[in-house]
Amino acid sequence: MFGIPKRIKDYIGRFALVDGIPFKLPVGAVNSPALMAVFPIDAEKAKDFLPAGIHPMRLWTKGLLVVTVIDYRETPIGKYIEYSIAIACTHGAKPAPRLLPAIFMKWFNTGQYVVDLPVSSEVSVKGGKGIWGMPKHQGHLNFKIDERTVSSQYDLDGKLVTYVEIDKPANTSWPIKMQASNYCSFRGMLMKSDIFLNTNFGFNLFSKAKARFVIGDHPRLQAMKELNIGPAMATIYLPSITAILDDRIESWFLTFDQLPKKAPEGFESVINLTQSEAWLSPPDAPIPPQ
Template structure:
């Protein structure tokens, strides 16, 4: 699964945009959670800037919202949390047929289009956005492993953006080893990067009440409320520990518009003056019991 080219980099060093790291770019001893919710695919397409990227459809007009939170423990740039909000997608001139992209991933360019990617540290923003074009920015994040649930909360500017909570599986038993493609919009281009990971997964499929998604009132995320997010997840999962490797090969294409764009997209000016800080912002504020944030998913059932 991992290209031999990456394995041969072991023992080498790199210095990119002032960020020193050892090759290959990897992580170890890292817990992660996932939750996948059905959404309206047509509305999801409105959030994707690239014409050649299409929401993956299960059947009819059902797409997928993918929430993934990774609590990186051992990396070349220190510890940090990464909170990914994405739409499952395919890449090509035309939309792919239903279901097949899950089986023929390379043929259909199956992956996820990342809408938002907050992280804990400045150095992660500088590297992830400046090198791979990921929409990273620093935010208040946590990752809490409890007896019955695993959760992560994302705050920004003193406001709740999102909180995801999944039922903790009794056992992580399923060995998973795969690569995943990320598509992102940055500098007026569509950027594609690939990460390879492996670990043992505990999961549930089509289990009512296995996750709880809370979306706050921060303007950064209000577009999600128009996706008709289903109240029940299709999939929830928890990795107690994964190892990962980020490919140093990336692809990019110009974003094409029907009319000349008038608004300058976010570019290198957003990363050129960033430093190498590994300090985290304060943890998110605990949600009060009478919180009025919009809740799309019923409380977790034990």
């Protein structure tokens, strides 16, 4: 295995049944390609998207928008695409110093706060939101690998929400073993989950990081245009990931200066969902020209 905790190794081959969803443990995925693009954003404006206790991670004066799309091909709940739009962050009482959280990730509780997370199938929504608190919902998604580029489109209601495209790196044989943390909001709680990756990847940095990220005309993410998203700082292509999702979840109350007048989304949004692995139709909204 690849640096995962002993407690996870101890239950390899056992089974779980959670919210009616059967799992052979550990919960993982293999043979699944992924793309990632990292863009500089206005760190001050990024605060508007983050709850109390979560702070934008700063590289110099900028925050980071992280777009990750995974074409899950072999998982315990079947095939699905997951399209993550997140802000790199730290967790704690105070903002962290610049740059250091990218190096000392555990010390500063570095991760990403997930703003939106469409997926292909209903069972992925049921499990990801109901168990791990991830803000999943079904969307019209695709994942395309061409000779030169890797891309993904995300539509809702017949309109484009976002489109991301990166150039393939020349070399995808760099090995990586790491733990990554996701922070999400659900049920009035801040939820943290971890994933352990063991894979090969390729990357391009700065001027070589050719990427395109388009926010379409659907209203869902229009507010993100205020982040002043700049040209990509890094692009990553992972031809075939192996990943294990930790079963341990941490959570904290989300706190506010005053009692919220409206209850946050809760279990009512997942309790009646089915275990359907069916996908919505592919996205077909037009993509604006470059």
